[in-house]
Amino acid sequence: MPEMLSLRINGATVRVANGTSVSAAMLIAGQPTRISVTGEPRGPVCGMGICFECRAIVNGMPHQRTCQLLCEEGMTVETNR
Amino acid sequence: MSPPSTTDVLVVGAGPAGIAAATAAAEHGRKVIVLDDNRKPGGQIWRDSSVIASPARSASGSRKQRAIDRLQRSGATLLSGHTVFSASASGQLETLRELATGSFAERFRFEQLILATGARERFLPFPGWTLPGVFGVGGLQALVRAGYSVAGKRIIVAGTGPLLLAVAAHLSHDGANVVAVIEQAALSSLIPFAASLWRQPSKLLQGAQYRASLSSASYRTAAWVAEAIPATDGRSLSAVRITDGKRTWTEPCDLLACGYHLVPNTELAELIGCTLQRGFVQVDEQQRTSVPNVFCAGEPTGIAGLEAALLQGEIAGRACAGVATASLRSRANKEQAFARGLARAFALRPELRQLPQPGTIVCRCEDVAFANLQHPSGWADIKLQTRCGMGPCQARVCGPAVEFLLGSKPSSVRQPLYPVPLHALTATTEHAPEPFKVEPESIHKVEETA
Ligand SMILES: Cc1cc2nc3c(=O)[nH]c(=O)nc-3n(C[C@H](O)[C@H](O)[C@H](O)COP(=O)(O)OP(=O)(O)OC[C@H]3O[C@@H](n4cnc5c(N)ncnc54)[C@H](O)[C@@H]3O)c2cc1C
Numbered sequence: 001m002p003e004m005l006s007l008r009i010n011g012a013t014v015r016v017a018n019g020t021s022v023s024a025a026m027l028i029a030g031q032p033t034r035i036s037v038t039g040e041p042r043g044p045v046c047g048m049g050i051c052f053e054c055r056a057i058v059n060g061m062p063h064q065r066t067c068q069l070l071c072e073e074g075m076t077v078e079t080n081r
Numbered sequence: 082m083s084p085p086s087t088t089d090v091l092v093v094g095a096g097p098a099g100i101a102a103a104t105a106a107a108e109h110g111r112k113v114i115v116l117d118d119n120r121k122p123g124g125q126i127w128r129d130s131s132v133i134a135s136p137a138r139s140a141s142g143s144r145k146q147r148a149i150d151r152l153q154r155s156g157a158t159l160l161s162g163h164t165v166f167s168a169s170a171s172g173q174l175e176t177l178r179e180l181a182t183g184s185f186a187e188r189f190r191f192e193q194l195i196l197a198t199g200a201r202e203r204f205l206p207f208p209g210w211t212l213p214g215v216f217g218v219g220g221l222q223a224l225v226r227a228g229y230s231v232a233g234k235r236i237i238v239a240g241t242g243p244l245l246l247a248v249a250a251h252l253s254h255d256g257a258n259v260v261a262v263i264e265q266a267a268l269s270s271l272i273p274f275a276a277s278l279w280r281q282p283s284k285l286l287q288g289a290q291y292r293a294s295l296s297s298a299s300y301r302t303a304a305w306v307a308e309a310i311p312a313t314d315g316r317s318l319s320a321v322r323i324t325d326g327k328r329t330w331t332e333p334c335d336l337l338a339c340g341y342h343l344v345p346n347t348e349l350a351e352l353i354g355c356t357l358q359r360g361f362v363q364v365d366e367q368q369r370t371s372v373p374n375v376f377c378a379g380e381p382t383g384i385a386g387l388e389a390a391l392l393q394g395e396i397a398g399r400a401c402a403g404v405a406t407a408s409l410r411s412r413a414n415k416e417q418a419f420a421r422g423l424a425r426a427f428a429l430r431p432e433l434r435q436l437p438q439p440g441t442i443v444c445r446c447e448d449v450a451f452a453n454l455q456h457p458s459g460w461a462d463i464k465l466q467t468r469c470g471m472g473p474c475q476a477r478v479c480g481p482a483v484e485f486l487l488g489s490k491p492s493s494v495r496q497p498l499y500p501v502p503l504h505a506l507t508a509t510t511e512h513a514p515e516p517f518k519v520e521p522e523s524i525h526k527v528e529e530t531a
Pocket residue numbers: 048093094095096097098099116117118119123124125126127163164165166197198199200201202218219220244247248343346349378379380381386387390498531
């Protein structure tokens with residue numbers, strides 16, 4: 001079994017396997033990564049760092065491309081509004 | 082910023098082409114640094130699962146492993162997590178590293194540069210394509226490899242290109258219920274391509290394996306996705322409307338993976354001033370671009386797949402070291418011919434231009450709707466009047482879409498190629514972690530994929 005870790009996504013605790021990207025964790029949690037300029041919820045599309053749709057607030061830092069970031073124990077992630 | 086690191090040969094991209102190039106140059110005595118923006122080497126096809134190992138895919142994995150082991154032994158230094166955001170033909174290049182502790186810019190000086198920046202998926206807009214639950218084809222595959230479980234999910238894989246069957250097979254292997262694979266190319270245009278596969282038995286075998294592992298999914302050619310239909314919550318997908326131009330039908334699903342083959346990552350080459358030919362970086366027999374001491378290998382020179390990337394990489398690496406390359410050339414040319422066959426087989430049908438409705442968003446970064454793109458003439462106008470292509474993706478998504486829809490190609494590549502936070506440029510190296518050399522222990526566990 002892969003080792004598990006916990007993080008908080010929009011206030012809720014989510015447990016994921018070690019090695020999970022923050023994008024994948026947000027998909028698992030059913031949370032959009034960002035809200036677009038006209039208010040649409042968005043999620044990751046390209047998975048490889050080019051579309052910028054997976055931008056979220058990670059540990060207080062906005063606009064982090066979450067498909068390129070691995071989850072860490074205790075991380076806080078919020079939808080980028 | 083810190084003083085620059087210097088090297089003989091700088092390679093951008095650690096996919097198959099970059100790995101082969103760096104290995105060849107280093108084995109022939111050049112000092113080599115390889116920069117790549119991913120966390121681990123391997124590029125697109127050799128993207129490892131960061132969560133679980135998958136023994137069923139060990140064949141290509143061992144090939145990847147051998148390539149990375151050989152890179153390691155060659156003495157080349159691999160620096161992962163470096164995004165190249167600016168470069169000049171005069172021998173200097175800058176990278177951004179995004180770490181939990183902040184962002185850091187670094188400089189490199191080189192004598193020769195090998196661009197092995199690969200390709201990305203082409204996305205085309207249709208109503209509903211911005212809904213969460215709609216992904217790229219390679220995009221969904223990458224997210225699954227990064228820990229998103231698709232077990233039990235009903236998935237439609239659509240668009241065009243050889244990636245569709247490959248990814249559909251991987252998704253069903255991972256427990257997904259792939260309900261349909263929808264290929265826009267007509268069977269009649271795929272048949273000559275299949276015939277060309279006879280001359281490449283390994284590729285044919287791969288295709289047959291994919292078909293076999295997908296026996297329960299329906300495979301439709303000459304059909305395409307016309308609309309993604311939202312669930313009542315408005316934030317997820319409930320179904321997809323599919324058409325063959327005459328008939329339209331609805332297929333319920335949880336996720337849609339939709340991508341229209343690949344487009345080359347030529348931005349860095351363009352920034353340096355390399356000449357393009359029909360959208361690809363123009364190279365000679367030794368992978369030299371039009372700019373002295375700048376080489377290019379792999380997908381930016383033509384979408385030709387793994388073997389071509391490996392061969393071209395090796396040619397570029399040897400050429401940098403002044404070693405003969407003629408023995409590799411005829412094989413590389415054969416792979417280029419395969420690429421031309423691919424492009425013909427999966428050419429985009431004109432009906433796809435009719436998919437966006439006036440309100441359909443084309444530029445996802447700035448939410449620019451299709452209706453707003455109708456009148457201006459050319460990219461400069463489109464950008465000025467609508468902000469299309471001005472967002473952080475810098476037209477990497479909407480550029481190829483607008484080019485297909487309206488026939489106007491993004492004109493200006495500008496630096497930085499990626500958004501760079503101001504503090505990254507002013508941060509001093511005392512705070513920036515040292516560049517690291519990937520040690521054998523940290524890379525020998527990379528898993529097999531593709
Ligand atoms: C999403 C996707 C999935 C694919 N899946 C498959 C598959 O399953 N099977 C298959 O046969 N083929 C697949 N392909 C096709 C694949 O492109 C080729 O088979 C092969 O990987 C090409 O090798 P390459 O070295 O030319 O490019 P890539 O493998 O694309 O390697 C290029 C590398 O350069 C890096 N890079 C690019 N720009 C920069 C920059 N500015 N700074 C730093 N690093 C940079 C990229 O992150 C990447 O790691 C896929 C392609 C894509 C886009």
